Amino acid sequence: MSLKDEFKAFIMKGNVVDLAVAVVVGAAFAKIVTAFVDGIVMPMVTYVLPANIKWEEWVLGKFRIGAVLGATVNFLIIALVIFLVLIKFLGKFIKKEEPPAAPTTKECPACLEQVPLKATRCKHCTSQL
Numbered sequence: 001m002s003l004k005d006e007f008k009a010f011i012m013k014g015n016v017v018d019l020a021v022a023v024v025v026g027a028a029f030a031k032i033v034t035a036f037v038d039g040i041v042m043p044m045v046t047y048v049l050p051a052n053i054k055w056e057e058w059v060l061g062k063f064r065i066g067a068v069l070g071a072t073v074n075f076l077i078i079a080l081v082i083f084l085v086l087i088k089f090l091g092k093f094i095k096k097e098e099p100p101a102a103p104t105t106k107e108c109p110a111c112l113e114q115v116p117l118k119a120t121r122c123k124h125c126t127s128q129l
Contacts, residue, residue, distance in 0.1 A: 037078050045077065 001009075010016065058066030105114040111125040120129055 033078060033082060037074075037081055041077060041081055 054066075056066040056070040058064075058069070104117055106117050106119075106129075107113070108115050108122040108125065108127065108129065110127040111122060113122065113124040115122050115124070115129065121127070122129060
């Protein structure tokens with residue numbers, strides 16, 4: 001097999017195509033989340049945080065502590081919004097699978113046939129259960 005054919009087979013595998021679709025959809029969803037956070041959530045945060053403090057410009061020597069703190073706070077706010085919207089709110093609308101029903105039969109150790117759970121003797125080989 002040539003290098004071109006091997007590469008084509010690799011690209012056409014289902015998991016590679018699925019990953020590419022997931023990346024594109026994830027990037028589009030990231031734009032939605034960013035717009036939501038920038039347009040709705042962060043203006044609400046400005047009501048809580050004082051406007052005259054420039055905490056994102058804090059430095060400690062050559063270390064830009066404020067930038068790290070700002071990125072951390074932004075990450076936590078975005079993670080909280082995603083958790084509340086996707087997990088809590090939309091999770092209520094997603095149909096949950098029911099747990100499997102309890103078994104009603106068991107296997108006979110002598111003949112390996114299925115017998116009712118409450119049976120004390122196998123109906124196929126008559127061995128004591």
